[in-house]
Amino acid sequence: MSLIDGLGTPEPSWQAWPGLAALDNFDLHPLPASAVVVAPHPDDEVLGVGGTLALLRTAGVSVRVVAVSDGEASHPHSRTVTPTELAEIRRAEQNIALGRLGLGRLGLGRCEVHRCGLPDGHLDRYEADLADTLSRLLDERTWCLTTWARDGHPDHEATGRSAATAAGRTGARLLSFPVWTWHWAQPADPRVPWSTARRVPLPPMIAHAKRHAVHAFASQLEPLSAQPGDEAILASHVLARLTRDYEVILL
Numbered sequence: 001m002s003l004i005d006g007l008g009t010p011e012p013s014w015q016a017w018p019g020l021a022a023l024d025n026f027d028l029h030p031l032p033a034s035a036v037v038v039a040p041h042p043d044d045e046v047l048g049v050g051g052t053l054a055l056l057r058t059a060g061v062s063v064r065v066v067a068v069s070d071g072e073a074s075h076p077h078s079r080t081v082t083p084t085e086l087a088e089i090r091r092a093e094q095n096i097a098l099g100r101l102g103l104g105r106l107g108l109g110r111c112e113v114h115r116c117g118l119p120d121g122h123l124d125r126y127e128a129d130l131a132d133t134l135s136r137l138l139d140e141r142t143w144c145l146t147t148w149a150r151d152g153h154p155d156h157e158a159t160g161r162s163a164a165t166a167a168g169r170t171g172a173r174l175l176s177f178p179v180w181t182w183h184w185a186q187p188a189d190p191r192v193p194w195s196t197a198r199r200v201p202l203p204p205m206i207a208h209a210k211r212h213a214v215h216a217f218a219s220q221l222e223p224l225s226a227q228p229g230d231e232a233i234l235a236s237h238v239l240a241r242l243t244r245d246y247e248v249i250l251l
């Protein structure tokens, strides 16, 4: 059984847990020369660390996005949108979202995104290739932010492992972030390394920009159509766990 079946742990349960509020804050200083965020699917980077990326960018750090897949497998049973069409939609949504976070190198909606085009749902077959690609983009002055290698989604875990390999080779600092962990884990869950978890508080302007960015992912937030197979992926109870006024990073 998948870890991400059902409704998952509701956000009020997380908010009621004192352990989450008690996490130490993450210190962005000393700042890295650059940051590379590695997203298995278009939206993971914004949902997981969009606010952190905006803070880094505001502080003058150059931020690059590595889009590992185009997210074409989010609606495998759709009868209205093909995987090729979905990939195109999701690439465009990601560009708009990053622009809303101030990450557009050439203005709103335009940003430097390194697109790997690996197959959504099968990233575990390409771990070595992805590690090689990331090794060329990282060095010891770079932070590499990516999905936690035990996040509970096979693509997130494969990406996390590839990034760990590349960070180990290059001396880049690896920072992981949970996405689906908030779904399957419980407060104080022993499967989560809470002792290495840190909070990144988001100032109101940044938290607002993140929510605005998240709403660019219309193909995930709303049904593609009323047909079966076109249901929304990021229902409001999922979104609630990912649009707090802080983000959590695992060291």
Ligand SMILES: [Zn+2]
Pocket: 040, 041, 044, 153, 156, 179
């Ligand atoms: Zn994902």
